[in-house]
Amino acid sequence: MNKNHQVYFGFVLFSLYAQKALAAGDMSDSSGGLPQLDISTWPTQLFWLLITFSIGYIIISTLVAPSISTVLENRSDKISSDVQKAKNAQENAKKAFSSFEASLNEARTQASNTLANAVNEAKSDTAKREAALDKKLAANAKKAEDSLAEVRKETLSSLEELATEISQKIISDLTPVKVTKSVVKKHVSLHAKLQN
Amino acid sequence: MHSPVEQFTIKVLYSLTFLGYDISFTNSSLFMVLAVLVSSGFLYFAMRPASLIPGKVQCLAEMMYEFVANILDSNVGKEGKPYFPFIFTLFLFILFSNLLGLIPYSYTVTSQIVVTFAMAFTIFIGVTLIGLFKHGLHFFSFFVPEGAPKVLLPLIILIEVISYLIRPVSLSVRLFANMLAGHTMLKVFAGLAVMMTGAGGFLLVSSPLPLLVIVALTGLELLVAMLQAYVFTILTCMYLNDALHLH
Numbered sequence: 001m002n003k004n005h006q007v008y009f010g011f012v013l014f015s016l017y018a019q020k021a022l023a024a025g026d027m028s029d030s031s032g033g034l035p036q037l038d039i040s041t042w043p044t045q046l047f048w049l050l051i052t053f054s055i056g057y058i059i060i061s062t063l064v065a066p067s068i069s070t071v072l073e074n075r076s077d078k079i080s081s082d083v084q085k086a087k088n089a090q091e092n093a094k095k096a097f098s099s100f101e102a103s104l105n106e107a108r109t110q111a112s113n114t115l116a117n118a119v120n121e122a123k124s125d126t127a128k129r130e131a132a133l134d135k136k137l138a139a140n141a142k143k144a145e146d147s148l149a150e151v152r153k154e155t156l157s158s159l160e161e162l163a164t165e166i167s168q169k170i171i172s173d174l175t176p177v178k179v180t181k182s183v184v185k186k187h188v189s190l191h192a193k194l195q196n
Numbered sequence: 197m198h199s200p201v202e203q204f205t206i207k208v209l210y211s212l213t214f215l216g217y218d219i220s221f222t223n224s225s226l227f228m229v230l231a232v233l234v235s236s237g238f239l240y241f242a243m244r245p246a247s248l249i250p251g252k253v254q255c256l257a258e259m260m261y262e263f264v265a266n267i268l269d270s271n272v273g274k275e276g277k278p279y280f281p282f283i284f285t286l287f288l289f290i291l292f293s294n295l296l297g298l299i300p301y302s303y304t305v306t307s308q309i310v311v312t313f314a315m316a317f318t319i320f321i322g323v324t325l326i327g328l329f330k331h332g333l334h335f336f337s338f339f340v341p342e343g344a345p346k347v348l349l350p351l352i353i354l355i356e357v358i359s360y361l362i363r364p365v366s367l368s369v370r371l372f373a374n375m376l377a378g379h380t381m382l383k384v385f386a387g388l389a390v391m392m393t394g395a396g397g398f399l400l401v402s403s404p405l406p407l408l409v410i411v412a413l414t415g416l417e418l419l420v421a422m423l424q425a426y427v428f429t430i431l432t433c434m435y436l437n438d439a440l441h442l443h
Contacts, residue, residue, distance in 0.1 A: 034201050034204065036308050036372070037309075038206070041206040044218055044220050044222055044224070044225065045206070045224055045225075045311055045314075046314055047217070048219070048221070048222075048225035049314055052228040052231070052289075053285065055232055056285050056289055057282060059236040060281055061282075064236055064284075067246065068257065072262070074248065078248055
């Protein structure tokens with residue numbers, strides 16, 4: 001700052017000198033001194049400074065400054081109230097979100113419980129049905145087997161009967177030997193047993 | 197050709213006398229009135245919308261207000277609040293006097309030592325009275341720095357008192373000298389340009405050079421006008437702080 005000022009004032013002095021040198025031939029109409037040092041002009045300046053500055057002070061302190069400070073205060077009030085509102089809204093949103101999360105969790109556990117129950121039920125139902133079906137099937141198979149065995153037995157016994165009759169006939173036709181039915185039957189059953 | 201300081205001459209516009217004193221309405225008075233009217237008028241009309249979200253002009257007015265409010269707050273603190281209207285008026289008066297003075301053919305009120313000294317001296321007296329009212333005789337402890345060696349105390353007190361008394365002088369001369377120098381320099385270069393055109397030849401060809409310098413200097417003077425208003429204001433705040441808080 002100081003150095004700048006020195007350069008500044010040096011510059012002014014130089015330019016004053018240059019001006020004087022250039023104006024050497026001219027008639028200067030100034031009295032030589034600075035007008036600022038003309039004491040006769042001081043009272044008017046002091047008087048008008050007092051008047052204008054006082055009027056300025058009155059205007060600014062009563063009109064201008066209050067109007068600006070009111071606006072600034074209103075703005076800062078508005079900003080702080082808005083910030084408070086935003087904070088409240090944020091808190092509400094947080095609350096709503098946490099309650100939503102809780103209900104979501106509840107629904108989730110409920111759903112998984114329901115699902116597990118349904119699965120269990122279905123499983124037990126399937127098992128029951130399977131067991132019943134197995135039983136039924138086993139019974140049916142047994143029945144079929146039984147009837148098959150009976151049919152077989154019947155068939156076999158009727159077959160033996162037929163073989164006995166045929167054999168007795170053949171023997172009586174081809175040989176003079178007379179055999180009783182019971183003997184033939186005995187042999188047939190023996191052969192049948194051997195065949196089997 | 198007029199002298200470069202011719203521009204500072206007081207010209208009477210309307211003759212007036214009061215109790216034998218010449219209190220004529222002069223070009224200086226006119227620009228004092230204009231400084232007050234323009235500054236307060238600008239702020240008043242800029243704040244007319246008084247809207248929550250300011251426009252460009254309102255924003256500028258608010259910035260000026262907050263600028264001064266911040267200077268006062270950071271230098272004096274809360275106790276400075278009652279003095280805000282005065283500090284704000286002071287800032288605006290000096291700022292608009294300086295700025296209006298930059299308009300060609302206008303008059304720079306603050307280029308008059310009597311004006312700047314009257315303001316600085318009023319502030320000096322006012323600040324001293326504030327200090328005396330607030331602290332009573334304890335105010336004079338302001339001139340006794342703490343922890344100074346006892347032997348040097350008379351010398352230190354002397355220096356402190358002189359530096360305190362010199363305050364209005366340095367405050368007023370700073371503003372006055374800056375305005376005087378700036379405007380003189382502008383005038384000198386303007387005169388140089390005119391003379392060079394008259395001289396013909398090489399000087400005539402190179403005469404736009406001083407004009408370019410004037411353009412640059414006008415920018416500089418704009419800065420100085422604002423800076424000096426700021427400096428005057430901040431120093432006033434510092435003096436006020438000294439009076440209220442005694443170091």
